Amino acid sequence: xxxxxxxxxxxxxxxxxxxxxxxxxxxxxxxxxxxxxxxxxxxxxxxxxxxxxxxxxxxxxxxxxxxxxxxxxxxxxxxxxxxxxxxxxxxxxxxxxxxxxxxxxxxxxxxxxxxxxxxxxxxxxxxxxxxxxxxxxxxxxxxxxxxxxxxxxxxxxxxxxxxxxxxxxxxxxxxxxxxxxxxxxxxxxxxxxxxxxxxxxxxxxxxxxxxxxxxxxxxxxxxxxxxxxxxxxxxxxxxxxxxxxxxxxxxxxxxxxxxxxxxxxxxxxxxxxxxxxxxxxxxxxxxxxxxxxxxxxxxxxxxxxxxxxxxxxxxxxxxxxxxxxxxxxxxxxxxxxxxxxxxxxxxxxxxxxxxxxxxxxxxxxxxxxxxxxxxxxxxxxxxxxxxxxxxxxxxxxxxxxxxxxxxxxxxxxxxxxxxxxxxxxxxxxxxxxxxxxxxxxxxxxxxxxxxxxxxxxx
Amino acid sequence: xxxxxxxxxxxxxxxxxxxxxxxxxxxxxxxxxxxxxxxxxxxxxxxxxxxxxxxxxxxxxxxxxxxxxxxxxxxxxxxxxxxxxxxxxxxxxxxxxxxxxxxxxxxxxxxxxxxxxxxxxxxxxxxxxxxxxxxxxxxxxxxxxxxxxxxxxxxxxxxxxxxxxxxxxxxxxxxxxxxxxxxxxxxxxxxxxxxxxxxxxxxxxxx
Numbered sequence: 001x002x003x004x005x006x007x008x009x010x011x012x013x014x015x016x017x018x019x020x021x022x023x024x025x026x027x028x029x030x031x032x033x034x035x036x037x038x039x040x041x042x043x044x045x046x047x048x049x050x051x052x053x054x055x056x057x058x059x060x061x062x063x064x065x066x067x068x069x070x071x072x073x074x075x076x077x078x079x080x081x082x083x084x085x086x087x088x089x090x091x092x093x094x095x096x097x098x099x100x101x102x103x104x105x106x107x108x109x110x111x112x113x114x115x116x117x118x119x120x121x122x123x124x125x126x127x128x129x130x131x132x133x134x135x136x137x138x139x140x141x142x143x144x145x146x147x148x149x150x151x152x153x154x155x156x157x158x159x160x161x162x163x164x165x166x167x168x169x170x171x172x173x174x175x176x177x178x179x180x181x182x183x184x185x186x187x188x189x190x191x192x193x194x195x196x197x198x199x200x201x202x203x204x205x206x207x208x209x210x211x212x213x214x215x216x217x218x219x220x221x222x223x224x225x226x227x228x229x230x231x232x233x234x235x236x237x238x239x240x241x242x243x244x245x246x247x248x249x250x251x252x253x254x255x256x257x258x259x260x261x262x263x264x265x266x267x268x269x270x271x272x273x274x275x276x277x278x279x280x281x282x283x284x285x286x287x288x289x290x291x292x293x294x295x296x297x298x299x300x301x302x303x304x305x306x307x308x309x310x311x312x313x314x315x316x317x318x319x320x321x322x323x324x325x326x327x328x329x330x331x332x333x334x335x336x337x338x339x340x341x342x343x344x345x346x347x348x349x350x351x352x353x354x355x356x357x358x359x360x361x362x363x364x365x366x367x368x369x370x371x372x373x374x375x376x377x378x379x380x381x382x383x384x385x386x387x388x389x390x391x392x393x394x395x396x397x398x399x400x401x402x403x404x405x406x407x408x409x410x411x412x413x414x415x416x417x418x419x420x421x422x423x424x425x426x427x428x429x430x431x432x433x434x435x436x437x438x439x440x441x442x443x444x445x446x447x448x449x450x451x452x453x454x455x456x457x458x
Numbered sequence: 459x460x461x462x463x464x465x466x467x468x469x470x471x472x473x474x475x476x477x478x479x480x481x482x483x484x485x486x487x488x489x490x491x492x493x494x495x496x497x498x499x500x501x502x503x504x505x506x507x508x509x510x511x512x513x514x515x516x517x518x519x520x521x522x523x524x525x526x527x528x529x530x531x532x533x534x535x536x537x538x539x540x541x542x543x544x545x546x547x548x549x550x551x552x553x554x555x556x557x558x559x560x561x562x563x564x565x566x567x568x569x570x571x572x573x574x575x576x577x578x579x580x581x582x583x584x585x586x587x588x589x590x591x592x593x594x595x596x597x598x599x600x601x602x603x604x605x606x607x608x609x610x611x612x613x614x615x616x617x618x619x620x621x622x623x624x625x626x627x628x629x630x631x632x633x634x635x636x637x638x639x640x641x642x643x644x645x646x647x648x649x650x651x652x653x654x655x656x657x658x659x660x661x662x663x664x665x
Contacts, residue, residue, distance in 0.1 A: 136553045136563045136627060136659070143598045144548075144629060144654035202664075 047126045047160035047180065048208070054101045055120060055166065057455075060267040062107035062118055071103040072456040077449050097128035112169045115262060120166040127159050159183040164208070171214070171261035178208035212265070214258050241265070243280040244272065269312075279312040388414045415451070427453035509626055509663035517614050518622060518665050520552065524611040525628045527657065529571055534633070541648045543635045548574055548598065548654055549606070551627040552613050563625065567613055568606040574631050575599045575606065582650040584638040596652055598631065623664050628657040 058071045077097040103122040111117040138144065164178035184202040212218040219234055245257050252260065263271060265281075272279045415429025431449045512519045527547035536542045549570035553563040579596040600606050607613070616622060632653050638646045 136551070136565075136625065138551075138565060139602050139604065141600075141602050142565070143600055 047124050047162040048178075050099050050101055050126055051122055051124045051162055051164055051178070054103050054122060054124065056266055056270065058103055058105050058120065059118075059168075059264065060270055062105055062116070064107075064109060064116055066107040066109045066116070069105040069107075070456070071101070071105070073099070073101040073103075073453070074455070075099045075451060075453040077451045097126065099127075100125045112172055115169045115172060118166075118168040118170070120164070120168070122162070122164045122166070124162040124164070125160065127157065157185045159185070162208075168264050170263045170267060171258070173211065173213035174264055176208070176210040178210075180206045180208060182206075214261075239281065241268075244268065247278070277313075388412065413451075425453065425455035427451075427455075429453075507626075507628075507658060507660050509624060509660040511624055511663035511665045513665040514614065516617055518616055518624070519612070519614045520624055520626065520663065521612040522550075522626055522660060525550075525657070527628070527630055529573070529609065531573055531577075532633075541635045541650060542633075544633045545630045545657075546574070547571055547609070548629045548631040549609055550611065550613075551629060552615070553625045553627065554616060555623045555625075565604065566624075567615055568600060568604065569609050569611075569613060570598075570600075570606040571609045571631075579652050581652060582648075584646060584649055591647070598654065623662045624660075625662055626660040628659075629654055630657045 054071055054073055057073070058069060062069055075098070077099075101122065101124045103120055103124075105121075106119045108117040108119070159182070161181045161183075162178055164176060166174060166176040168174040182202075182204045183200065185200055207221075209221045210219065217234070217236055241258065241261075242254060245254050248257070250257075261268070269279050269281070411432050413429050413431035415427060417425065417427040419425050429451045431451065507523055507525075510521050525547050527545060529547050532542075532544040532546060534541060534544075549568055551565060552567040552569070554566040555562040555564070575598060579598065581594040581596060583592060583594065584590075585592055632655055634651045634653065635648050636651070638649050640646055
């Protein structure tokens, strides 16, 4: 026991060292991946990502005989460091990001072919502050051209709210309806932002519609009447389902296995990883953003094709200590239009992410001992874990982009997590180039991010 | 070291649960208000004033609160007759972008204080090489084709579209007084230097 604990601690220290070394090697040449927050169609992703994260947190937790569950979640992120140069040549920097979410879930057994019908009602909100230096160039012969420096930072704050209703019948399909509101408030006189009409810069609303059937087809549509931005996505998880069927004993045919499946793709992935089974998925996603010319900052159409390949496996070790590995490999090939000149760009991107969870169980069941010694109790009432995630994101230009515009960005997240009675969850972490953000093409590249999570699930 | 009770000690564990639940609840409640608390110090680079843009007919109409800087030329001397530094409003620069609210700006208009533009100014500085004072005449009148308009905290200009973003910059004329001393640290006099400088950038506005 003693030697195992020591070995685990040594491994942990080595990983800490590795992550700092990895952080030093991050790509300073990052140039073109950060999404512009004004791109309202994709700005929805911030709150959408939160909604998906909370759904995944709840999925599979409702007992087969039904019942009611609740998920309460708060998180905050604090950014520091230097602003990044976005793909549109705009320097910008997040100051902070707060996320809050409440999700209610009901389970109704014995419906739809003796399946469990799950109903999720979620309220999600994201608030984040943006700081962007703005260059206001002056004519050469302007009286103040030599003395005036108007490159300044300005701040706006964004509020994204999402109300969603999700119906899930495991294995059969799911339907999701959501309503999103995006608001932008400008900081004014005293530099603060008040959420009132006088500070409101822009407000837009949109509907989100998703349905998924038998893992065969996933359709997602967003409609934004205010900014006249429509988008749709079509994807399939059928390859992953087929791989799982091949890995099984194949007692029934593949279509029969699809019909007999009682899990949604998300729960299938979660349970497969939880059981230590390999998870393979290949999703082809076709999407298009359409913007009416008068309401668009971009061109009228932006079709994208994305292939996502994921292979993951978790190694669960029993005993006094545990080490868990999650590995995800993503290959993204997409075609997209640069917004300010409409040039068609093609990218091939390889993303590798692996996560390691470390923990030690000891007879000591003291909360103070947890903080002092980092020991996790064995009683099951309080779990404590450390986690370390490392991600590398490589973007290899294959066509229009010049080779020097490709990028490789590596990052890590390290933190601690405590779970109380399988209901309360508290997490503190620090990341530089958060691997999750790298994969999602969101901001926070090149800077450190402190994050806390507080959650309650029942 | 405080021992956490074993699972058989239900009473103490229950109390501990209640206590911990209270702590976590307080934490959650506190955190919920943090985003507002954060405003107090997390917007260090926020715009100093707001810009209101509306469409009037086919043109964009901009207005903003007037700067508190003096429009009249302040007195050059204080009550004791000594030269003093001061700042006054030179004018407003209006920038427009058809790209995004954050880049692609160009100067669209100058709204300038006539009392500065029409007057002549001169710096009074010490040349340590020659050991003499010298004066440099200055003019703050624009000479390019854009020209300038009378000073006001409103502007009506470009044809209205949905993809135009505006920002307004406050520019001040600053009179800087600095004491000049020789090698023996003896006071020779005061140099007077006039400069133009930015005194605030508005948030972005769009019709």
